[in-house]
Amino acid sequence: MSVNPLAVVREFTPRTRAVLAVNAVNSFGGGLVLPFLWIYLGEIRGLAAWIPAATLAVQAGTAVFGGLAWGAVLDRLAPRSVVTLVMCVAGAGTGLYAFATSAPTALTAAVVYGLGISGVGTVLRFLYAGAATARERGLAFSADYAVFNAMTGLGVLVGGLVAASGPGSDAARFAALYLADGCTFLAAGAAFFLLLPRLDRATGPAAPAEAGIARRPVGYREVLGQRTIAVLLATLTLCSLVSYGQLRSGLPGYLTAGGAVGPEGLSGTFAVNIVVAVLTQVLLGERIQRVRRSTVLATTGALWTAAWALVLVAGRQHGATATVTAMAGVLLLSVGEALVFPVITGLLNDLAEERTRGRVNAMLSVAVSTGSVAGPLLAGATLPLAGGLPLVVSLIAVCAAVALVGTAFRGVLPAAADLPDPADTAARDGNPDPRDARTGAPEGAPSADAVVTAPSPKGSAPVTTAP
DSSP states (O other): OOOHHHHHHTSSSSSHHHHHHHHHHHHHHHHTTTTTTTHIIISSSOOOTHHHHHHHHHHHHHHHHHHHHHOOOTTSHHHHHHHHHHHHHHHHHHHGGGOOHHHHHHHHHHHHHHHHHHHHHHHHHHHHHSSHHHHHHHHHHHHHHHHHHHHHHHHHHHHHHHHHHHHSHHHHHHHHHHHHHHHHHHHHHHHHHHHHHHHHHHHHSOOOHHHTTHHHHHHHHHTSSSHHHHHHHHHHHHHHHHHEEEEEEETHHHHHTTSSOOOOHHHHHHHHHHHHHHHHHHHHHTTGGOOOHHHHHHHHHHHHHHHHHHHHHHHSHHHHHHHHHHHHHHHHHHHHHHHHHHHHHHHHHHOOOOOGHHHHHHHHHHHHHHHHHHHHHHHHHTTSSSGHHHHHHHHHHHHHHHHHHHHHHHHTHHHHHHHOOOHEEEHHHOOOOOOOTTTTOOOTTTOTTTTTTEGGGGGOEEEEOOO
């Protein structure tokens, strides 16, 4: 039976739909400038070669530390104030690039933008995590992934057209793109500031943080002391390394080093990545909610193992055969990427206690960023060796390890977190007396929408928290 994406979206509360809509505009703005920073600073502004490199490095480093700071702030202040401030800082940072005619200006923009953008993903995931039910939360993360990819891709296309053939000088066109990106952030901040109070009143009572309920302060050490969350974050870093971190570094470097795939074929693989990632979420986003999350993680590891094996073969061929094989590998990478990141995001938020949710989402952002940065570093160190063979073999091994971790999680994760709505799934399968697959809890016991059982620090008894 086909799934109607619009019907799925209609299930969301007004707050979740509003966050999706605002993030769609935000993602489009980010796509306008996504590929251009190096070209803009180096070729359009004529700055020394070290300045684009230093700018990207400063931006990435600031984002890591900024993300941790925003997570701590979210656990203390109302999300309405935090999300507005985050969007304003990010908008000011990307807008500053429009005036980056010297190294100090470019580096200042990098610090401000890195600080702001590091909090955007954190606060948006925090808002999605406040959904009314576990099902809505999981679907929201999946929908957000599809919206982000689709709108970012559209932004890249529009940005490319404006940069290549828009009115005015090259510098004016690029500056206009950065200012437009800044305006989308500022518009998002204003929308959240104005809409969130009304939407929260319509949806239900505010979360404890917004209601001003005092909570015992915690730190990142306590979050990482929860073994399941720590292992999930480490696994997420590996997932980011073998997908995001290699798609624009190791994969093109390996495929083009020996002339296996040319520029046209490489462009085709990137098109496959965007299209397949969006279609996977549209077609499977709702269905995947009925599958155990440990199974999704294990399946993704297996898909990625096969994907990098295909890439390995493609790099040893030439012409159309190499291009088709490489595209098949990227297709599998894209399917796994579209499945696993929303699922792990939902799982981490289900395991998180309410008082640590901001920090957990900050660590999630740091894990993805770390993998994205470590990927190019690994590629740069290993691609010159034996034509890149050690790199691809290492990636195959890492993907196989992800599959094993997913399999092991089947016996570790609380049943309510592994399958957020088991009673509904059982009823759908025709079981008149749905029971929890792990605990045998009878019908009428608290569901995953009511409670989430999360492991507490240092191996003590589990802590039951409201999602």
